[in-house]
Amino acid sequence: MRSAVAVTPAQLPEVLLHVAVVRPVFLWGAPGIGKSSLVRTFAESLGLECVTLLGTQLAPEDLIGVPELVDGRSRFAPPESIARDEPYCLFLDELNASAPEVQKAFYSLILDRRIGAYELPEGSVVIGAGNRSVDNALARPMASALVNRLVHVHLNASAKDWLAWAGEAGIHPWVTDYVTQRPDHLWSPAPKVEEPFSTPRGWHMLSDTLHSFGDDISEEMLGVLAFGTLTSGHASMFKAYVKTVRHQYGLEAVLRGDARWPHAPDDRDLLYFLAEAFRARLVKELPHDKAYASGAGKQLAHRGKALLLELAELSLEIAQMVIAADDDGRPVLPAWFLVEVTRDLPRLVAARA
Structure with missing residues (x-):
């Protein structure tokens, strides 16, 4: 994905401060320009722990969790890394490099801020990031349904x-x-x-x-x-x-x-x-x-x-x-x-x- 408009690392915190707190953001940029470190620094500035999930290392069940019996009924128990009581920054790194099944598992987490019965705590932010196919990096096409669930921000090196x-x-x-x-x-x-x-x-x-x-x-x-x-x-x-x-x-x-x-x-x-x-x-x-x-x-x-x-x-x-x-x-x-x-x-x- 390309964009005629991009931000620099110095401009990114202000963009995230006003956008990521109300809508999930996807940060595009070439490899090695600091996307991950900038997201972690932003989370620290808000006093939030940054929980990073690497799309290339996930399977759908790593997000959805595994079924458990509660009062005679089964429900999916989300993984401990996600199911937290305090607000945090969920950073979905290499999101567009993940398999299609994993991308689908992200849908409800990104749009509805929930997985099964678990809902992200109020004040949490969701930020995704990935490289572009033009950078010869691993990048799979993102389904239009997922693209439309994110505010897309392009980062340039400065x-x-x-x-x-x-x-x-x-x-x-x-x-x-x-x-x-x-x-x-x-x-x-x-x-x-x-x-x-x-x-x-x-x-x-x-x-x-x-x-x-x-x-x-x-x-x-x-x-x-x-x-x-x-x-x-x-x-x-x-x-x-x-x-x-x-x-x-x-x-x-x-x-x-x-x-x-x-x-x-x-x-x-x-x-x-x-x-x-x-x-x-x-x-x-x-x-x-x-x-x-x-x-x-x-x-x-x-x-x-x-x-x-x-x-x-x-x-x-x-x-x-x-x-x-x-x-x-x-x-x-x-x-x-x-x-x-x-x-x-x-x-x-x-x-x-």
């Missing part, structure tokens, strides 16, 4: 929200600093094959392993961890970033002229990382219209053209990557800057000659 959380959660500074510089690397779509891909969960796992090894971790082992938790391209860039930290070799030094582009063959990954960071800086700080360029923006444009020439001397391919259009063929850098690059580079080449 680098701003995640970094705010990471600052208080003890996430490794290499990870937070890198995601601050490359927020677009926090999450990537799931690949078609079985391989790691970047998600907030993946970055969290990488942080935990870095804390375990310590900052003196070898470059080889750093690669093992990064490529084991992140999208391959992001892992390579993260390794290069750590190299800049360890050697105090950053983009700022290159922009100031205190350092040159790295040119050693072993530093190819470092060169690529710095070029990507350079492209991101140009995109962020150069205005769409030159008339609105500040003094710092004009200085960056002037310095940028010289750096592009130096970069092209090392690798024409990487220099072209800096000014390349996006995947849809649309220019990323301002047109006026690209025109100046085309106009001024021959003059800069002649001057250097």
Whole structure:
């Protein structure tokens, strides 16, 4: 299921506070973006215990219960995990990955807040969550009767929200600093094959392993961890970033002229990382219209053209990557800057000659 409208992790608590208390909610989102932890945190904010049921690990009788005799009549006794006296948050995780029979067993629990004779205590909330089929995750079609019993909310990953959380959660500074510089690397779509891909969960796992090894971790082992938790391209860039930290070799030094582009063959990954960071800086700080360029923006444009020439001397391919259009063929850098690059580079080449 897709939606043109989505919420961020920071917006979700307010949505749940006003919706989940009156109607059951289904939270859609890609794997690893924090759906489960956000629901648990929301339940804690209400002072409710969060009882999690995994749809993929349930059979219908796990919800309906087993029959027992009471006064000569049989009735179904719901499981202890559900049949509680105090209000709680019932979290139906991976609901849309459960078998059709299990989904049917959820109907009365979701719509009527009851199973057999047992009714959820007043003040309880019911929240479901699941991945989307487009994420190559286990997701079965939900019957229209079940879909119509839920308020559907779509969650997107947000680098701003995640970094705010990471600052208080003890996430490794290499990870937070890198995601601050490359927020677009926090999450990537799931690949078609079985391989790691970047998600907030993946970055969290990488942080935990870095804390375990310590900052003196070898470059080889750093690669093992990064490529084991992140999208391959992001892992390579993260390794290069750590190299800049360890050697105090950053983009700022290159922009100031205190350092040159790295040119050693072993530093190819470092060169690529710095070029990507350079492209991101140009995109962020150069205005769409030159008339609105500040003094710092004009200085960056002037310095940028010289750096592009130096970069092209090392690798024409990487220099072209800096000014390349996006995947849809649309220019990323301002047109006026690209025109100046085309106009001024021959003059800069002649001057250097």
